[in-house]
Amino acid sequence: AQTVTQSQPEMSVQEAETVTLSCTYDTSENNYYLFWYKQPPSRQMILVIRQEAYKQQNATENRFSVNFQKAAKSFSLKISDSQLGDTAMYFCAFSNNAGNMLTFGGGTRLMVKP
Amino acid sequence: KAGVTQTPRYLIKTRGQQVTLSCSPISGHRSVSWYQQTPGQGLQFLFEYFSETQRNKGNFPGRFSGRQFSNSRSEMNVSTLELGDSALYLCASSLASRTSGNEQFFGPGTRLTVL
Numbered sequence: 001a002q003t004v005t006q007s008q009p010e011m012s013v014q015e016a017e018t019v020t021l022s023c024t025y026d027t028s029e030n031n032y033y034l035f036w037y038k039q040p041p042s043r044q045m046i047l048v049i050r051q052e053a054y055k056q057q058n059a060t061e062n063r064f065s066v067n068f069q070k071a072a073k074s075f076s077l078k079i080s081d082s083q084l085g086d087t088a089m090y091f092c093a094f095s096n097n098a099g100n101m102l103t104f105g106g107g108t109r110l111m112v113k114p
Numbered sequence: 115k116a117g118v119t120q121t122p123r124y125l126i127k128t129r130g131q132q133v134t135l136s137c138s139p140i141s142g143h144r145s146v147s148w149y150q151q152t153p154g155q156g157l158q159f160l161f162e163y164f165s166e167t168q169r170n171k172g173n174f175p176g177r178f179s180g181r182q183f184s185n186s187r188s189e190m191n192v193s194t195l196e197l198g199d200s201a202l203y204l205c206a207s208s209l210a211s212r213t214s215g216n217e218q219f220f221g222p223g224t225r226l227t228v229l
Contacts, residue, residue, distance in 0.1 A: 050217060102147070
């Protein structure tokens with residue numbers, strides 16, 4: 001079974017600064033997918049970024065980028081130029097090669113301060 | 115395109131009752147997954163349906179069941195409700211253009227309270 005661990009329950013960052021959220025996972029599989037999802041206070045979960053394990057290049061989406069270290073089983077999210085709208089719960093998630101089942105980490109509550 | 119819709123949004127039940135939650139995926143999406151979100155256990159996968167077949171199942175008791183219809187709409191049912199079933203139940207749909215690893219689009223959830 002896969003496990004996903006987010007070691008930072010809460011973080012805060014000043015507006016316009018950069019913050020990195022940590023995620024580690026454990027799996028014996030070689031081909032899998034990793035995600036960061038954002039859940040704002042309104043509760044609708046949305047995808048931030050997606051990484052395919054067989055791709056060595058780190059995924060980027062505008063201000064969001066990941067540092068994917070497959071050997072270390074680490075998948076951190078970097079948010080550059082933080083905005084107030086980035087305030088949310090962030091979940092790291094793992095999906096294997098057998099469907100769309102997501103295993104989530106416990107989440108990191110991020111507060112962006114003005 | 116309309117997003118994932120879930121009905122009802124809020125529900126209050128008493129112990130021992132049963133409940134049915136509904137999820138309408140984004141048009142064209144064939145995969146529907148269900149998750150339970152609680153403060154104590156976090157987000158946990160319940161099951162995934164693809165083309166009316168259960169493709170994956172999480173570690174939940176048999177009281178939790180689901181189904182998917184030919185139009186991809188899905189329902190989940192919880193029988194003999196327990197206090198611990200109080201949670202936000204999230205539905206997510208996916209285009210499923212690939213077998214796995216697809217982006218999932220989440221609905222707003224159904225908040226179930228068991229008294």
